[in-house]
Amino acid sequence: MDFYEAISRRSSVRDFTDEAVPREVIERIIGAAYKAPTNDHFRDWHFIVVTDKAIMREVLEGVPKALTVQDVDRMTFISDPVQKRAYQYAVPKQYSMLMDAAAVIIPLMKKKVDVLHPADLSHLNCFASVWCSIENLWLAATAEGYGCNLRIPCGDEEAKARAATGFPEEYMIPCFIGIGRPAEGAVRTKQLVPDIEKQLHWQKF
Numbered sequence: 001m002d003f004y005e006a007i008s009r010r011s012s013v014r015d016f017t018d019e020a021v022p023r024e025v026i027e028r029i030i031g032a033a034y035k036a037p038t039n040d041h042f043r044d045w046h047f048i049v050v051t052d053k054a055i056m057r058e059v060l061e062g063v064p065k066a067l068t069v070q071d072v073d074r075m076t077f078i079s080d081p082v083q084k085r086a087y088q089y090a091v092p093k094q095y096s097m098l099m100d101a102a103a104v105i106i107p108l109m110k111k112k113v114d115v116l117h118p119a120d121l122s123h124l125n126c127f128a129s130v131w132c133s134i135e136n137l138w139l140a141a142t143a144e145g146y147g148c149n150l151r152i153p154c155g156d157e158e159a160k161a162r163a164a165t166g167f168p169e170e171y172m173i174p175c176f177i178g179i180g181r182p183a184e185g186a187v188r189t190k191q192l193v194p195d196i197e198k199q200l201h202w203q204k205f
């Protein structure tokens with residue numbers, strides 16, 4: 001698939017078929033993740049790939065299972081109807097979009113600094129770098145014909161996933177990634193379209 005086509009086709013997929021993702025595909029897309037730019041040259045990220053449903057259930061134990069559109073109505077930061085419709089679709093699927101995926105991929109970044117209390121922006125470099133790897137992975141999965149979604153762990157979600165998979169304390173989960181073959185008719189939520197002409201500036205703002 002052409003590079004720009006993969007970029008255009010990438011979107012969050014939250015409904016999957018039962019099809020497994022072959023091991024070599026997972027290995028290729030994780031290989032793509034390791035081609036991402038990195039702040040300190042180490043690329044010392046790890047990726048845990050969970051396909052076993054019993055382990056997946058344990059990993060996702062902390063993820064809310066019964067969120068509804070009424071919960072979205074209570075989210076005061078939503079300011080736009082298109083944005084609201086996207087949340088109304090996505091929020092109730094936070095558990096099923098991962099649990100029904102062929103695999104949950106857990107990227108891990110090393111906590112080299114206190115990223116939750118950064119002294120300045122450079123303290124977030126390791127966080128920014130792992131996100132570059134996540135985007136590479138997502139685009140590679142799209143180019144392979146698969147779909148992904150992601151969820152940021154909140155509250156005790158990371159601790160539950162740590163207990164289920166045994167990764168060391170020095171690592172942190174930036175997000176959970178669900179991957180699989182998109183179901184027929186899988187919804188791609190409508191997006192706000194930025195006005196690039198207004199947002200692209202040449203020479204001066």
Ligand SMILES: Cc1cc2nc3c(=O)[nH]c(=O)nc-3n(C[C@H](O)[C@H](O)[C@H](O)COP(=O)(O)O)c2cc1C
Pocket residue numbers: 010011012013086090091094149150151152188189191
């Ligand atoms: C930093 C970040 C955090 C996100 N967190 C979540 C999340 O917790 N749950 C979810 O369903 N989607 C999450 N998303 C996916 C966005 O909802 C999605 O990318 C956005 O609506 C645009 O839709 P698209 O991916 O289909 O283009 C996140 C995306 C990013 C980049």
